[in-house]
Amino acid sequence: METKLSSKAFWVAVEQRLTACSAEELRAIVRVLAQAIPPPQRQAFLDTLQPGAATVATEQREPASETLLADIDALADQLQEAQESTEDLVEDDDEDSLGPYEEFRKSLTVLFERAAMAFDAGNMTLARTAYHNLFEVLGRADDSGRGVRAADLQDVDMSVAQARYLRAVYDTEPLAHRPAVLCDAMLQVRAWLPGPRPMLDDIIHIAPPPLADQEQFCRDWVAFLRTQSSRDADAWLREGVYLSQGTAGLESLARTEGVQRPRAYLDWCAALEGEGQPRAVLAAAQAALRALPTPLPLRAAVADYLCTAALHLHDTAALRAGRWEAFAAKPTLARLLDVWEVTPSGTARTRRMQQAAQHLQHVLAHPPDQEGLRPAPTQSRQVQGWEDDVESPVWPAKSVLAHAYLLAGDWDAAYQLAAPEQVLGWSSSHNTQGLIVSCFLVQMSGISPGQLPPNLAQLWQWKLQDSTGFVAWHSTDTGEASLLTRLQHAYTEYLPAPTWPHDQQADMLTWCLDIAQRRVDAIVSNQHSGSYDKAALLLAACAELLRLLDKVQEATTLLDDARQHFASHHAFQTELQAAVRRMG
Numbered sequence: 001m002e003t004k005l006s007s008k009a010f011w012v013a014v015e016q017r018l019t020a021c022s023a024e025e026l027r028a029i030v031r032v033l034a035q036a037i038p039p040p041q042r043q044a045f046l047d048t049l050q051p052g053a054a055t056v057a058t059e060q061r062e063p064a065s066e067t068l069l070a071d072i073d074a075l076a077d078q079l080q081e082a083q084e085s086t087e088d089l090v091e092d093d094d095e096d097s098l099g100p101y102e103e104f105r106k107s108l109t110v111l112f113e114r115a116a117m118a119f120d121a122g123n124m125t126l127a128r129t130a131y132h133n134l135f136e137v138l139g140r141a142d143d144s145g146r147g148v149r150a151a152d153l154q155d156v157d158m159s160v161a162q163a164r165y166l167r168a169v170y171d172t173e174p175l176a177h178r179p180a181v182l183c184d185a186m187l188q189v190r191a192w193l194p195g196p197r198p199m200l201d202d203i204i205h206i207a208p209p210p211l212a213d214q215e216q217f218c219r220d221w222v223a224f225l226r227t228q229s230s231r232d233a234d235a236w237l238r239e240g241v242y243l244s245q246g247t248a249g250l251e252s253l254a255r256t257e258g259v260q261r262p263r264a265y266l267d268w269c270a271a272l273e274g275e276g277q278p279r280a281v282l283a284a285a286q287a288a289l290r291a292l293p294t295p296l297p298l299r300a301a302v303a304d305y306l307c308t309a310a311l312h313l314h315d316t317a318a319l320r321a322g323r324w325e326a327f328a329a330k331p332t333l334a335r336l337l338d339v340w341e342v343t344p345s346g347t348a349r350t351r352r353m354q355q356a357a358q359h360l361q362h363v364l365a366h367p368p369d370q371e372g373l374r375p376a377p378t379q380s381r382q383v384q385g386w387e388d389d390v391e392s393p394v395w396p397a398k399s400v401l402a403h404a405y406l407l408a409g410d411w412d413a414a415y416q417l418a419a420p421e422q423v424l425g426w427s428s429s430h431n432t433q434g435l436i437v438s439c440f441l442v443q444m445s446g447i448s449p450g451q452l453p454p455n456l457a458q459l460w461q462w463k464l465q466d467s468t469g470f471v472a473w474h475s476t477d478t479g480e481a482s483l484l485t486r487l488q489h490a491y492t493e494y495l496p497a498p499t500w501p502h503d504q505q506a507d508m509l510t511w512c513l514d515i516a517q518r519r520v521d522a523i524v525s526n527q528h529s530g531s532y533d534k535a536a537l538l539l540a541a542c543a544e545l546l547r548l549l550d551k552v553q554e555a556t557t558l559l560d561d562a563r564q565h566f567a568s569h570h571a572f573q574t575e576l577q578a579a580v581r582r583m584g
Helices: 007-020 023-035 039-048 053-066 068-084 103-120 124-138 158-172 178-192 200-204 214-225 231-257 263-274 278-291 299-313 316-329 333-342 347-365 398-408 411-418 433-445 454-474 480-494 502-525 529-548 552-565 570-583
Strands: none
Touching (some): 023 039, 103 124, 103 158, 158 178, 214 231, 263 299, 278 299, 278 316, 299 316, 316 347, 433 454, 502 529
């Protein structure tokens, strides 16, 4: 994978390599470059080797820069005329097409290139105005909301363009006005362009020269941002503290203002982690968890730093505490499995799953604000400033509570959760009946999940998969497939649990068979043909269990009754016949 160098890093590296080369070594480099030049470009290459060629090239670019703003204004006028006349044009059906605005794509790309040339030439006043006006053009739309957007200019790196614009703003503003003006410009960029939040570090590294008055500016910048209350201002303040005071500054900010600015704790942990100090990360995360309010979802991200450090230090006690804190802050299925996997098997694990179930009951009884429940873009937490779900609360699916009950061996609580549910809609992670019925069947079989007969094995697999699908976006895991694998492993460790009392097993078997027959009747009688295979699978799985329990006649009766009752439903009969063949 190619490493993308900033403009500043590139030119610094160029100067370093030129300085390190002798005259003869430079001649050798030029000869190698000359060998790679295609024949039609050889004369142009020779021209660049003339003394003063760089000065000539700069002089040749400058006349074009003089008309840059006029050319941008002219294109803006042309675009406005096109937008005002769109009602006379036929709508293009291709969603990826710019339609009547296609002709502006190349012109805008060239104008962005010319703005970049002005920036590289050090003409910051021109670059500032040019980029500002170009971004405004990208914000224009017709009555249908169509226009040329940043994403339409594939040959323009908009993150570089916005950094150049903001650097030009910085360089052309006097020190006294710089914080307020730069803040406004950064907020304006947020409105113009989608994507990551622009950061001061982007501005620093977009050009080789160091920021003028950087030390004084950082002090003024932080002081100004303390008067602002937006999330952006908080992010920029924390970055400013880090750039000016380092990790020690973040520690001070977290300890003094961490309750008001909880992300300061995350930045402190991230900085320490980046410095390779796991013991310090562990101490910082523990301090954060002591200070931050218990219901705060951000505690999960803090606990993740704690767990990473604990793993590095082989601190099992800290790891277990961290996994629990992360689950308590964001009770997802993945985090429930995190807790399961680090807890010793036996009584300790049972007790921990019981605690998890109690916590989930409380959370489900007090749903958070729905605004915080939307999935966030998939981004690494290391991408500073990008939107994430760190502060969003989690409202778990009922299937997570079902798993906590089942893994705790609280069969009665699981039954009470599933009994009122509908016999249809089992694929929803909020309908726990299918998961719990299938788990009961596995438990009563007395067989490890890896050794189940085919229909029961498939039913169990489907119900586990259904319970992971909806909740996968909450997970810190790599995805639904990995979550399913972990869930399967947990139940393979656990099932079958100690044998139920005879009376309890008899009652649960009767209930499961009743639910199965009601579900099959609801599916087939209502001609939900897309679910005939599921109905047949459930019946065959129940028959397999009855055979394992030496109730062969009852298994035969169960299947015969279904064949007779739904004799006219040929598609269902075909599915049932296939399921019975799998039984062998």
